[in-house]
Amino acid sequence: MSEHDHEHEEEGYQGAATLLVEGAELPVEVRLRGHFEPIDGRYHWYGRIAAHTELTELVQQRRPAATLRTPAGEAEGGLSDPDPWGRYRITGLGRPPFEVDDLNKVPPAE
Numbered sequence: 001m002s003e004h005d006h007e008h009e010e011e012g013y014q015g016a017a018t019l020l021v022e023g024a025e026l027p028v029e030v031r032l033r034g035h036f037e038p039i040d041g042r043y044h045w046y047g048r049i050a051a052h053t054e055l056t057e058l059v060q061q062r063r064p065a066a067t068l069r070t071p072a073g074e075a076e077g078g079l080s081d082p083d084p085w086g087r088y089r090i091t092g093l094g095r096p097p098f099e100v101d102d103l104n105k106v107p108p109a110e
Contacts, residue, residue, distance in 0.1 A: 011035070012047070013070055013098030019049065019090075021066040021079065022058050030068070034096045045075070045096035051086035059088070066090065070097045 012033040019026045034045030049055065065078050068090060077092030 011096075011098070011100055013072065013096075015070070017049075017097070018069040019055065019066055020069065021055070021064055024054070024058055026052065026055055026058075028052055028055065030070070030090070032068075032070075032090075032096065032098055034098070034100070042093050043096060043100070044091070044093060045077070045098075046089065046091040048083070048087040048089055049079075051082075052088075055088060056082065056086060068092075068097045072099045073097050 012031070014031045015029065017028050017030045019028045029050040030047055031050075032045060032047035034043060036043050059079060061081070063078060063080055065076065067074055067076055073095070075092050075095055075097040077090045080089040080091070082088050
């Protein structure tokens with residue numbers, strides 16, 4: 001094991017979520033991860049939303065802001081273009097929509 005193996009210990013969530021985007025509330029399945037980035041002093045979270053026909057029709061080629069809600073909380077993020085399998089990537093900064101073991105790693109909302 002190298003000294004960098006635990007440089008970014010990731011935490012996350014996998015399961016059901018609700019995506020609020022473009023005025024719609026969509027039930028989705030997500031796989032999320034995150035880590036504290038010491039270089040900028042912020043918590044970065046990210047993941048994929050399982051392929052979802054209604055989301056694809058709603059968003060098309062735009063990259064809208066969205067709110068992602070899980071049983072542990074909700075957070076603002078942004079969607080990017082879908083991958084070849086129709087899964088949209090979502091990313092955010094600050095408190096994630098899932099539990100974090102050490103809340104000291106997540107600075108308060110700005």
